[in-house]
Amino acid sequence: MRWDPDVYNRYPDERGRPFVELLTRVRVDSAAAVVDLGCGPGNLTAMLASRWPDAEVIGVDSSAEMVAAAGEYASDRVRFFVGDIGDWQPDGPVDVVVANAALHWVPGHVDMLATFASWLRPGGALAFQVPDNFSEPSHTLLQELRESPRWRDRLAAGADRSAGVERPARYLEALVAAGLDPDVWQTDYLHVLPGEDAVLNWVRGTALRPVLTILDADEQAEFVSSYAEALRAGYPKQEFGTVFPFRRTFAVGHLRSTDPVE
Numbered sequence: 001m002r003w004d005p006d007v008y009n010r011y012p013d014e015r016g017r018p019f020v021e022l023l024t025r026v027r028v029d030s031a032a033a034v035v036d037l038g039c040g041p042g043n044l045t046a047m048l049a050s051r052w053p054d055a056e057v058i059g060v061d062s063s064a065e066m067v068a069a070a071g072e073y074a075s076d077r078v079r080f081f082v083g084d085i086g087d088w089q090p091d092g093p094v095d096v097v098v099a100n101a102a103l104h105w106v107p108g109h110v111d112m113l114a115t116f117a118s119w120l121r122p123g124g125a126l127a128f129q130v131p132d133n134f135s136e137p138s139h140t141l142l143q144e145l146r147e148s149p150r151w152r153d154r155l156a157a158g159a160d161r162s163a164g165v166e167r168p169a170r171y172l173e174a175l176v177a178a179g180l181d182p183d184v185w186q187t188d189y190l191h192v193l194p195g196e197d198a199v200l201n202w203v204r205g206t207a208l209r210p211v212l213t214i215l216d217a218d219e220q221a222e223f224v225s226s227y228a229e230a231l232r233a234g235y236p237k238q239e240f241g242t243v244f245p246f247r248r249t250f251a252v253g254h255l256r257s258t259d260p261v262e
């Protein structure tokens with residue numbers, strides 16, 4: 001699937017905020033090695049380097065376009081690689097593993113959490129955040145259109161983005177099973193997006209990518225026109241902007257540095 005770093009990062013504040021809020025719950029004071037799985041365009045990976053100034057930071061992403069864009073943030077101690085979350089391995093122990101808005105693209109990711117946890121040094125943390133908005137109009141309208149008579153032959157299969165996430169309790173159980181102390185929560189954001197067709201511009205960077213990857217240019221224009229019309233009705237633009245509700249699930253697991261005192 002093709003990603004477009006510029007389109008994805010059109011709303012850097014709204015996309016970056018959950019990352020910042022995720023990191024507030026990571027209690028790792030100093031780190032030598034930090035990994036960002038599904039690092040995307042690298043701007044948030046760079047924040048990891050600021051938070052842990054002694055750490056070597058590695059960003060991994062399966063999109064060559066994203067890794068190329070992330071090159072802007074590369075340095076002696078911040079490096080980016082093309083790789084798949086499903087089989088990438090660090091060279092040695094890691095203090096912090098982060099995956100922001102990435103694991104929902106990886107089928108079976110809940111079963112990979114134990115592997116990520118196994119990379120951690122004692123005292124280290126695994127922290128990830130996934131969207132939980134698949135029943136919101138941005139997704140249901142997209143699915144309805146994909147499955148409509150006009151598009152179902154081309155898009156009913158292969159462009160599905162709904163398979164992604166587990167319930168928060170399932171993530172909590174998986175962290176415990178992996179030997180981590182769990183901290184799992186959800187936040188409902190009410191983003192207020194500026195401009196025309198704001199929600200369309202948001203999903204152009206994410207949920208619409210599989211569709212755009214399959215269709216040619218003329219088909220894309222036709223599909224996007226119909227989808228934009230539906231989104232305008234689903235998310236009416238108001239004087240102050242377009243309200244875009246967005247629920248996200250956050251999960252942090254710490255590996256204890258010592259056994260608890262009885």
Ligand SMILES: C[S@@+](CC[C@H](N)C(=O)[O-])C[C@H]1O[C@@H](n2cnc3c(N)ncnc32)[C@H](O)[C@@H]1O
Pocket residue numbers: 003015019037038039040041044060061062063066083084085086099100101102105106206
């Ligand atoms: C929504 S973006 C999030 C990027 C970044 N973490 C952020 O928060 O800005 C999802 C990223 O996950 C990457 N991704 C999806 N599936 C992946 C996989 N199996 N292995 C590695 N990266 C993957 C995509 O290429 C994309 O850059």
